[in-house]
Amino acid sequence: MIEIEPVYTTEAIATGAGRNGHVQTADGRLSFDLAIPQEMGGSGEGANPEQLFAAGYAACFHSALQMVARHAHKDLGDSSVGAQVSIGKAGEGFGLAVTLEVVIPDLPHDEAQQLANQAHQVCPYSNATRGNIRVDVVVVDD
Template sequence: MEPMYTAEALSTGDGRSGHVRTSDDTISVDLAPPKEMGGSGNGNNPEQLFAAGYAACFHSALQLVAKSAKKDLGDSAVGAQVSIGKEGEGFGLSVVLEAVIPNLPEDEARELVEQAHQVCPYSRATRGNIEVELRVTNE
């Protein structure tokens, strides 16, 4: 791979109970474990940041494949749910991606979502490592 851009972030403090910021200071957030994991919930957590990044990246990939196929996505949206849980002796992640594509029949929308899943950098990076479920709706 020949890098076109490199993002840089620094975590300080106690990891999940610390602070993370990007080198350009456009993102600077306090982190806290969610209440469901015994934390205060008074901050963001890595799973939220991953969900935001994956949703945006996948939506961009979806728009790219739709444009290539000359399909109009209309007012589309992509949501990502990232779950963390115990897996073996450590922790694991799973993802549900839900694409809302109001302008296309479900079969055409599903085909585009499958194509986006093949080209999205996040999907490619996670393939074979974590479970990713794709959902498609027109509502």
């Protein structure tokens, strides 16, 4: 287990009927009605936990990528990170899988993949999921 010295802590509160309820951060900056996706038999008329996880992971991984690029003296240019989060049956319950799609238009594919692999070692979300769920890091050529 990784031990940390917290520099920031936030809180989100879920109310209502879980995936068909509401989530809000304690400071009120984020506030979402939730709905089960249509693919899972719901209305799809609200956000869902997988979307929120994808957004957080994409942003966090992009920050990690920028950090490792700075240390390597590489310019990421107009880079981006997309996170595809899947939920599906896993044994008796459900599990998640993630594909991170990294785009670094101005670097050769091999250099971009090397930076993405390094970011995967330092990203807090990657560290939290490592060994728990499948996470694929893929560099997509622009």
